Amino acid sequence: MLNTIISITVRKINYFFYFLLPIISFSLLIQCKKNPDLNAVSQKDDLGQSQKDSLKNVEPEKPAIKYSSFIFPKNKKDSAMTVFNEKYSGEEQDIILALNRLDSKNKWRADTLMIPDQMDSTLMAYSPFPSTLESLKEVKKIIFFSYPIQAFGMYENGRLVKWGPTSLGKKSAQTKRGLMFANWKKELAISTVDSDWKLPYNVNIHNKLGIGWHQYDLPGFPASHSCLRLLEADAKFLYSWAEQWTLTKGGGSVVTNGTPVIVFGDYNWGGKKAWRNLADNSKANDISVEEMNELIQPNLDKILEEQKKAEAVKAERQSISADDPQN
Template sequence: MHPANKKLPFLNLIFVFLLLSLIIQCEKKTTLNPDISSKRDSIETIKKDSLRKDSIEKNRTTYRTLIFPKKKKDSVMSAFSKEFSKEEQNIILSLNRLDTKNKWRADTLSIPDKFDKSLMIYSPFPKKLGELKEVKKIALFSYPIQAYALYEKGTLIKWGPTSLGKKNAQTKRGLMFANWKKELAISTVDSDWKLPYNFNIHNTLGIGWHEYDLPGYPASHSCLRLLREDAKYLYNWADQWILNKGGATVKANGTPVIVFGDYNWGKKKPWKSLENDPNSNEISVDEIGKIIEPHLSKILEEQTKREKVIAAQEPDL
């Protein structure tokens, strides 16, 4: 064998030794610094959280305030009508608790930087409510923010503006249940008042939701006013009560409804502060949880009762 070839196995051994030494050193560094990888993970988590927050901030709706000076109100309203499409105008008016008929009442309007016909991106209500996960349907009406919300099994499916009872005819607070409905009802207060898509929620007090004027503040005679499309939606969405034969007694109640909170009469409306505080008109999960909790057992009890009545009515297959 050539002398040079005799050196090859020895050189290979040296190479293997050096490689093993390098691996051992790397393992020692990792052993001596066990928190290196965790620190790296923490840094990555912080970066991801920061990016997520930046994304949320970028997607957050911002608002500007359009002011209608008394001397130039007509010209500003004219400019408003030209700047925004009919659909965009309806969105803006809804956010300001107004309908088209009453837009002339506006002294200011909160205007979003993006438009969503469903209104869901502007929702002041939580998108999820764990307390309601077993509740099939429920309607919530808030006095402070003059808005309603519909939940199905704890998930918000729709919200919109309302006008509840005025100061001397306030809407009853607390838990009620949807009773009977009529596509076009006549008010018992004034026979000239036509109430499309009326759904009664308190039979003895004559309280119900229906379509009627939204002037931007509580103005009804205790009923829950809605936009036409919203009234129609709730009319078809909510369940009526179930009566015994002859209609003398109630076998099962309809969809639960909770009216809650107090309105700051004479104070600035929360939706008019959106430019400076996009959360000014929001209701927290904790706040709604405290409102629902005292009524939850009754809601579930009535829901179970209704399910049994319906099951008993269904013919055997």
């Protein structure tokens, strides 16, 4: 009896596999077509994530900005300033003044202001510098100062991260052009020209000539004694952003240079301010990629050489510090 039951059970199991196994196999085949193997899914997901991440780094195209002129007649300047103050909020005034190379302290100097039809507190929508420079992709940090448009532009690995207004050296004390490097920093320096002049967030770029960038008045034209003046917020940002030089242990000589700086071009002394042309042509101040590359290429080898040296020294000192915490 027991043998009979076992025999029947075995036959049923055989029937089960005989009829259902093809169905299960076919079902799995269909499922495999619908759902690739886990490695393929993972690769697809990784690719999709990679594409998403790369898109995050792509800056959107700058909006088309139009500019109009806000004029302050000499005989009605006070009343025009009242209109200006009432028409624009404090933040909007800061944007407008920056685009006209002025700070709030020097607002009274305004005679004709360029007014954008769109407000962007980062100023990036109005940037005259190219958003990306492929030639700088290996350069971790670099800053440019343009004499013609009195503006600075900061790049990280070829991507513009910030730009803003400046006031460079006046005609009789012009800022040195060419490639320099950030040297030492001091949160509050005292001018060597006049001890009453306080220079917040000073970053020296030419030690022998005493040239550096720092916060100071922006009057709407080149007015400094060779230094590179900035708005306070910009000076504070650049102070933290820039890398200093490294010195020998006794401080007697330079081991490596800091962040590269290029000052370039010439100002239209006595002529129309470059930004005044924006009302007629919103791209009048734009600097092309080709123009920037002409500045970069003759200096690129030196910049990369100094960067490589600085990285090697930094790594060496970090290694020594890790081995000897008391060093």
